[in-house]
């Protein structure tokens with residue numbers, strides 16, 4: 178994006194906020210803010226140069242309408258790796274686009290990105306840092322592409338929710354990495370469910386059951402200078418950074434169930450524990466939860482990270498007329514179906530909708546929708562995306578399940594939402 182465009186947009190956004198405050202009758206259309214950018218290249222600052230960050234950054238550049246110009250990471254080795262030339266068919270953002278003056282290191286590296294002249298920020302650090310980064314990005318008037326989860330505790334959820342509202346008021350786009358919302362098949366199912374394809378909803382089930390993960394990332398404490406370095410490198414296993422695996426992974430399932438049901442649970446109860454994985458960190462290796470929704474609909478959710486357990490990453494919703502089911506895919510939607518009712522003696526299940534392909538690339542589509550939204554070229558519900566609300570609700574729902582399992586108590590949605598326990602680094 179040209180400097181001139183950027184300045185004019187920023188000035189305009191600032192002016193817009195002032196104008197809106199001065200008169201409640203002034204409604205400024207977002208396309209006015211974005212109009213000047215229609216044919217320019219979006220410039221993005223990328224925070225957190227790990228696995229998912231590399232994928233997101235690559236896909237944003239693949240749209241042909243965006244480039245990564247600024248980078249930030251906690252570790253020097255991550256910055257060095259990102260700047261290596263791309264070899265063969267590696268799927269990485271082009272390091273030639275990085276401005277050497279916009280390379281930031283350390284725990285406060287994100288501040289360098291916020292102070293840089295970039296249009297948008299890609300946030301892909303461990304989620305424990307997300308609320309701070311998200312709030313700073315909105316304050317700096319940047320569009321946001323933030324990976325899920327958006328927080329690891331309740332205060333973090335509040336920070337992001339408030340910042341997301343400010344983003345909306347300032348016509349900033351926010352896309353959250355709950356990529357199933359950008360799947361054509363999931364969207365088709367959502368429409369059918371809203372039109373009554375399942376009849377009266379009876380129950381739901383979801384799972385993220387798998388073996389242990391990050392087996393190659395179990396370094397010794399003595400290999401790292403400080404406890405903080407050690408925990409940041411092995412963030413998945415520490416609650417203040419990861420939120421536990423129910424928050425980090427099951428958020429996807431819960432997000433789909435809430436989306437399809439069009440409602441949120443009122444309470445949760447269940448259990449979990451640390452049965453097998455005891456060699457690192459503090460997170461659990463299994464959870465089993467019941468979430469209660471209005472109208473007596475229960476969601477049973479399980480998530481396990483124990484070798485030998487049957488793998489299952491899926492969502493199911495059963496109704497009086499049909500059943501919605503999904504199966505996870507690699508890099509895209511695996512399967513999404515709506516089957517009609519089948520009697521016990523019927524030979525065939527009537528299929529209302531079935532997607533089993535490989536072309537529904539939800540990660541790619543998500544990147545495309547984000548760039549188009551920022552450039553004011555989105556359509557319909559994607560015109561001015563702001564995923565914050567459902568992003569926070571799904572994050573919070575996974576935290577609710579975690580807390581219910583930790584405490585072995587039934588906890589109400591409102592009760593937890595009005596609490597303020599923070600997860601923090603315990604120190605060396």
Ligand SMILES: NC(=O)c1ccc[n+]([C@@H]2O[C@H](COP(=O)([O-])OP(=O)(O)OC[C@H]3O[C@@H](n4cnc5c(N)ncnc54)[C@H](O)[C@@H]3O)[C@@H](O)[C@H]2O)c1
Nearest residue numbers: 225226227228229230250251255284301302304324325354
């Ligand atoms: N949407 C999806 O399907 C999906 C898939 C995988 C991961 N994710 C999410 O992406 C995020 C990152 O996961 P990952 O697998 O890429 O982890 P990763 O460990 O591979 O990458 C994290 C990166 O962030 C850096 N980092 C840590 N703290 C930082 C800080 N304070 N400031 C700057 N950089 C910091 C690390 O050094 C590392 O480079 C997580 O929130 C995860 O849940 C989403």
